[in-house]
Amino acid sequence: QVQLQQSGPGLLKPSQTLSLTCAISGDSVSANNVAWNWIRQSPSRGLEWLGRTYYTSRWHNDYAFSVKSRITISPDTSRNQFSLQLNSLTPDDTAVYYCARGIVSTFDVWDQGTMVTVSS
Amino acid sequence: DIVMIQSPDSLAASLGERATINCKSSQSVLNSCSNNYCLSWFQQKPGRPPKLLIYWASTREYGVPERFSGSGSGTDFTLTISSLQAEDVAVYYCLQFSGSPPMFTFGQGTKLEIK
Helix, strand or coil, rough: CEEEECCCCCCECCCCHHHHHHEEECCCCCCCCCCCEEEEEEEEEEEEEEEEEECCCCCEEECCCCHCCCCCEECCCCCEEEEEEEEEHHHCCCEEEEEEEEEEEEEEEEEECCEEEEEE | CEEEECCCCCCCCCCCEEEEEEEEECCCCCHHHHCCCEEEEEEECCCCEEEEEECCCCEEECCCCCCCECCCCCCCEEEECCCCHHHHEEEEEEEEEEEECCEECCCCCEEECCC
């Protein structure tokens, strides 16, 4: 049974960098045909896919246009986890952040989510 | 950018009644998923993450009750609950994947309530 466990701070100030980590159990961050995603949800933006990392002979990353200049998603094979870094935060980045496993062009396993608030 | 529009925004139906939610894409996604439509449906209850119900437009996820079904093609897709149960009260979202460039887009959600 695949499970995801997220960790990271919940309160940040504008211009700071958000760092979240998602630990994987029951699967491998290096598994073929699987991608590891970050998604957020807010009342103003709804559900928004942020990006993903996946391995097929080499590591790949895809990012949403809306955050492409500010985001980095990285795998950590030694700890079997992946991370999100989102810099230059503004209050508009306030949302519940989810990590999710991606297969066959959808998301089948999600963590419980972390509320991230950006406020001075 | 691809836009996904769901209708209606909210829906109230009686227990045992059929409920239908629609999702319209601004762009067909047949070519991004090996001859399957890259369209999936999720159910979200308060305080919980979204739960996958349907993928490839009509394939039910393992463990999802048979009363949930998906249909559609091209740019128009439908989620149908054949006989509404109390536990089906939730917000439902559609999701589209497009491969070039890789991108996932959610619909705005449809809130389903019991009448």
